[in-house]
Amino acid sequence: LVIDSMASSMLSLGSTSLLPREINKDKLKLGTSGSNPFLKAKCFSRVTMSVAVKPSRFEGITMAPPDPILGVSEAFKADTNELKLNLGVGAYRTEELQPYVLNVVKKAENLMLERGDNKEYLPIEGLAAFNKTTAELLFGAGHPVIKEQKVATIQGLSGTGSLRLAAALIERYFAGAKVLISAPTWGNHKNIFNDAKVPWSEYRYYDPKTIGLDFEGMIADIKEAPEGSFILLHGCAHNPTGIDPTPEQWVKIADVIQEKNHIPFFDVAYQGFASGSLDEDAASVRLFAERGMEFFVAQSYSKNLGLYAERIGAINVVCSSADAATRVKSQLKRIARPMYSNPPVHGARIVANVVGDAAMFNEWKAEMEMMAGRIKTVRQQLYDSLVSKDKSGKDWSFILKQIGMFSFTGLNKAQSDNMTDKWHVYMTKDGRISLAGLSMAKCEYLADAIIDSYHNALLYWETPIEL
Amino acid sequence: VYFASRDDLSPVKLNLSGGSYRSEEGKPLVLQAVRRAEQQLANDMSRDKEYLPLDGLAEFNKLSAKLILGDDSSAMKENRVVTIQCLSGTGSLRIGAEFLAKHNQERVIFVSNPTWGNHPNIFSLAGFSVEYYRYYDPKTRGLDFKGMLEDLGAAPSGAIVVLQACAHNPTGVDPTLKQWEQIRQVVRSKSLLPFFDNAYQGFASGDLESDAQAVRMFVNDGGECLIAQSFAKNMGLYGERIGALTIVCTSEDVVRKVKSQLLLVVRPMYLSPPIHGASIVTTILKNSNMYNDWTVELKGMANRIFSMRKQLNEALQARGTPGDWSHIIKQIGMFSFTGLNEKQVRFIAKEYHIYMNYDGRVSIAGLSSKTVSQLADAINAAVTRMA
Numbered sequence: 001l002v003i004d005s006m007a008s009s010m011l012s013l014g015s016t017s018l019l020p021r022e023i024n025k026d027k028l029k030l031g032t033s034g035s036n037p038f039l040k041a042k043c044f045s046r047v048t049m050s051v052a053v054k055p056s057r058f059e060g061i062t063m064a065p066p067d068p069i070l071g072v073s074e075a076f077k078a079d080t081n082e083l084k085l086n087l088g089v090g091a092y093r094t095e096e097l098q099p100y101v102l103n104v105v106k107k108a109e110n111l112m113l114e115r116g117d118n119k120e121y122l123p124i125e126g127l128a129a130f131n132k133t134t135a136e137l138l139f140g141a142g143h144p145v146i147k148e149q150k151v152a153t154i155q156g157l158s159g160t161g162s163l164r165l166a167a168a169l170i171e172r173y174f175a176g177a178k179v180l181i182s183a184p185t186w187g188n189h190k191n192i193f194n195d196a197k198v199p200w201s202e203y204r205y206y207d208p209k210t211i212g213l214d215f216e217g218m219i220a221d222i223k224e225a226p227e228g229s230f231i232l233l234h235g236c237a238h239n240p241t242g243i244d245p246t247p248e249q250w251v252k253i254a255d256v257i258q259e260k261n262h263i264p265f266f267d268v269a270y271q272g273f274a275s276g277s278l279d280e281d282a283a284s285v286r287l288f289a290e291r292g293m294e295f296f297v298a299q300s301y302s303k304n305l306g307l308y309a310e311r312i313g314a315i316n317v318v319c320s321s322a323d324a325a326t327r328v329k330s331q332l333k334r335i336a337r338p339m340y341s342n343p344p345v346h347g348a349r350i351v352a353n354v355v356g357d358a359a360m361f362n363e364w365k366a367e368m369e370m371m372a373g374r375i376k377t378v379r380q381q382l383y384d385s386l387v388s389k390d391k392s393g394k395d396w397s398f399i400l401k402q403i404g405m406f407s408f409t410g411l412n413k414a415q416s417d418n419m420t421d422k423w424h425v426y427m428t429k430d431g432r433i434s435l436a437g438l439s440m441a442k443c444e445y446l447a448d449a450i451i452d453s454y455h456n457a458l459l460y461w462e463t464p465i466e467l
Numbered sequence: 468v469y470f471a472s473r474d475d476l477s478p479v480k481l482n483l484s485g486g487s488y489r490s491e492e493g494k495p496l497v498l499q500a501v502r503r504a505e506q507q508l509a510n511d512m513s514r515d516k517e518y519l520p521l522d523g524l525a526e527f528n529k530l531s532a533k534l535i536l537g538d539d540s541s542a543m544k545e546n547r548v549v550t551i552q553c554l555s556g557t558g559s560l561r562i563g564a565e566f567l568a569k570h571n572q573e574r575v576i577f578v579s580n581p582t583w584g585n586h587p588n589i590f591s592l593a594g595f596s597v598e599y600y601r602y603y604d605p606k607t608r609g610l611d612f613k614g615m616l617e618d619l620g621a622a623p624s625g626a627i628v629v630l631q632a633c634a635h636n637p638t639g640v641d642p643t644l645k646q647w648e649q650i651r652q653v654v655r656s657k658s659l660l661p662f663f664d665n666a667y668q669g670f671a672s673g674d675l676e677s678d679a680q681a682v683r684m685f686v687n688d689g690g691e692c693l694i695a696q697s698f699a700k701n702m703g704l705y706g707e708r709i710g711a712l713t714i715v716c717t718s719e720d721v722v723r724k725v726k727s728q729l730l731l732v733v734r735p736m737y738l739s740p741p742i743h744g745a746s747i748v749t750t751i752l753k754n755s756n757m758y759n760d761w762t763v764e765l766k767g768m769a770n771r772i773f774s775m776r777k778q779l780n781e782a783l784q785a786r787g788t789p790g791d792w793s794h795i796i797k798q799i800g801m802f803s804f805t806g807l808n809e810k811q812v813r814f815i816a817k818e819y820h821i822y823m824n825y826d827g828r829v830s831i832a833g834l835s836s837k838t839v840s841q842l843a844d845a846i847n848a849a850v851t852r853m854a
Contacts, residue, residue, distance in 0.1 A: 012591040027639060030556060052718040054689060054690070055626065055717065056689070056716050056717040056718060056721045057571065057572070057658075057660065057715060058570060058724070058725050059721065060570075060723050061570050061721070061724045061725060061728055063723065063724045063727050064724075064727035064728045064730065064731045065727075066727070067516035067521060067730065067734065069587075070521070078735065089518070090519065091517055096655075099515040099516070099517050101514075101515055101516055106509075107515070109509060110509060113505055113506065113509055116497070116502075118495040118497055119495070119497055119501070119704055119705055119706045119707060120487055120495050120705055120706055120708075121487065121699075121705045122706050126842065137828055157554075157736075157737035157740065157741070158737065160735070160736070160737050160738040161736065161737040161738075164735065164737065166735055188734060188735060191734055191735035192735040194735065195732075195735040196735075233743050244704040245571060255794060302518075306516055307516055308516050308517055308518045308769070309516045309517060309518055309739070309741065309742035310516060310741055310742060310743060311737060311739070311740065337557075337585060337588065338557070338585060338588040338589040339554075339556040339557070339558070339706060339707075339736065340555065340557050340558040340561065340593045340737075341555065342706070342708070343559075343708065344554070344706065344707055344708040344739065344743065344744065345706035345708075346706075346707060346743035346744075347743075357760060381661075400758065404568075405746075407751060408782075439633050442754065
């Protein structure tokens with residue numbers, strides 16, 4: 001039981017490592033409540049559960065570890081300090097640090113209400129208008145793969161749901177095939193493949209020495225993988241590092257993938273949100289489409305249309321023929337039906353309405369540019385503050401080279417702890433901060449916190465250890 | 468059936484194979500209460516679209532649980548209930564199935580013969596072997612109660628049994644309350660774990676409380692159960708995918724652990740559920756005026772279905788259709804198991820352009836006063852011309 005709960009807590013921490021201090025904390029706690037040290041819940045003494053309680057068939061169930069990223073927000077909420085700053089969850093905030101519902105989304109919803117759309121079941125594959133729209137946004141309207149009907153697109157429950165459908169397809173039809181994921185990657189990727197029972201391993205990606213891309217390592221690991229492996233790639237704005245390959249590097253990545261007959265699997269959660277341009281952010285995906293390769297793309301509209309809670313995305317499978325695409329689509333439907341029957345209509349209609357109307361589409365592009373622009377501005381401001389305040393000569397330019405909502409600060413766990421404990425800055429323990437949660441007004445404060453944590457926080461290790 | 472009906476260009480085509488309610492005019496229906504709730508939500512400038520927690524909208528969870536368990540539920544008062552928002556009935560069943568596959572000893576699940584087509588898929592994908600208990604008696608077109616009790620009595624201890632709370636799909640045949648009590652005794656004596664599929668609360672009898680009696684009978688005996696709830700039919704929120712999974716445990720401590728494990732199932736499937744349907748349901752359930760208006764509309768839908776059943780039965784009798792058609796009015800809910808065989812069903816499709824499931828299930832909710840006679844003619848012809 002002890003080993004299980006440690007193992008599962010390690011799994012859920014994703015790319016975070018356990019430093020010795022953390023392990024000791026674990027050891028202390030495990031003896032008493034048998035539960036995860038991150039838990040705030042009380043420990044129920046067995047003695048008080050006396051005669052009146054019937055035996056439960058779920059008696060042997062252990063307390064699962066809490067979600068690490070949501071846990072950050074919980075801790076933030078509980079903090080009463082005025083200076084606190086939440087740089088945990090990847091949700092866009094305005095300069096006033098408020099959630100943002102796009103104006104064009106409100107417009108679309110009002111339009112839908114006025115029209116009195118019905119609430120009938122969607123087909124299993126989702127809203128047809130949405131599926132058409134989403135593939136066109138990704139590949140470009142009129143792209144050969146679309147014209148030749150080689151793309152199987154079905155609506156999914158945002159990025160996660162779309163990844164899960166694809167993972168289930170891989171498990172069913174590519175028995176034994178492995179998925180290679182970047183080290184590090186978004187914490188939920190591993191959970192998705194584990195639950196779908198698809199084996200995975202990591203390819204080198206983040207280089208802590210340069211706080212940049214370990215390109216040589218990445219290429220070597222992709223090359224070494226057994227032929228026909230799936231390679232999970234972030235289309236743009238890598239989560240959690242913010243480090244993207246350059247266009248030239250993308251070409252080389254495509255080369256080695258083609259050479260080894262691997263299957264690219266793109267996670268596109270930030271199209272339009274990284275650079276501000278939908279087309280620019282789709283460049284990596286379109287490069288692969290040009291090559292005539294067969295590949296998967298999971299899409300999400302959580303960030304670029306601010307539709308987080310509506311759960312709207314899609315899984316696209318680019319096949320070599322229209323016939324294959326039809327068959328793949330039918331199998332994706334077979335996976336979706338026993339999961340939720342058919343997907344939710346609301347978010348799909350919003351997307352279809354926004355993109356389907358020229359004026360609204362332009363409005364969306366403007367709002368997206370505004371959001372991406374605010375993040376770029378805040379990034380620059382943070383860099384300027386760091387450079388002006390830090391007299392050590394450390395090179396902070398990696399912050400400007402990164403892109404998207406997140407930045408990998410290069411801070412290790414002890415340093416990240418210092419950020420939270422001393423400065424009330426909430427972030428994930430792998431050193432990731434969400435710039436989407438940073439205001440211009442708070443840049444100086446954050447710079448002070450980072451400089452202090454980097455130079456002064458107690459260091460146990462300089463690099464995370466493998467356990 | 469869908470493709471056949473889609474390609475039929477006849478102007479009198481009638482599709483009775485679907486599972487959504489139709490108005491007297493044969494159109495999909497969005498409830499007034501729902502429209503009002505949506506307008507209210509749209510006017511509320513304080514709302515945002517931030518991620519819901521993994522277990523969904525908290526207020527929705529509480530109100531949904533109360534709806535099925537009752538306002539005065541002692542299980543809820545004792546904190547023995549965990550409810551998480553899921554993707555309608557299917558999603559609730561799937562999350563429950565995945566959870567049970569990980570944590571229940573027995574890997575066998577019993578479903579009624581017949582049952583909703585998606586039940587076996589959902590459970591076998593989660594890793595269960597699916598077995599059937601006798602349920603529908605084709606001779607009486609009613610419940611094979613003796614067979615049901617025998618099969619449940621012979622089930623291995625600890626097995627899971629899916630019970631439809633009311634308005635059985637596809638047969639429309641429900642046990643009486645007295646029969647439910649006997650079912651409960653067998654289930655509890657064999658330590659079977661009930662998993663209720665509650666997709667039609669309020670839609671069966673027209674009364675939310677009556678339709679909850681079977682479930683509450685089980686919960687009130689202090690034992691454990693799972694409940695999959697859907698608002699697709701009773702609030703007409705089909706496409707919004709809004710439902711809930713409730714697990715009733717024997718203690719508060721177990722409930723905490725169970726909840727934490729449920730979240731582990733949700734996260735790698737879709738992270739968190741969609742907000743729109745949950746917000747609509749919450750708005751209606753917590754506002755007493757809207758709630759009352761809703762119950763009136765719900766009763767209206769159920770009454771229209773009763774009326775269609777009556778009209779169909781009378782129309783068949785008027786034509787002197789051979790056989791006993793009283794099961795049409797004895798059955799309850801959206802569907803009726805007509806007793807027609809596949810040959811007859813295909814004949815009706817070809818000659819009368821009326822589409823129903825090959826097992827003879829028709830959606831009464833898809834009938835109107837204008838189309839009842841068309842269906843009666845079709846059934847009459849099929850039964851007289853072929854066995």
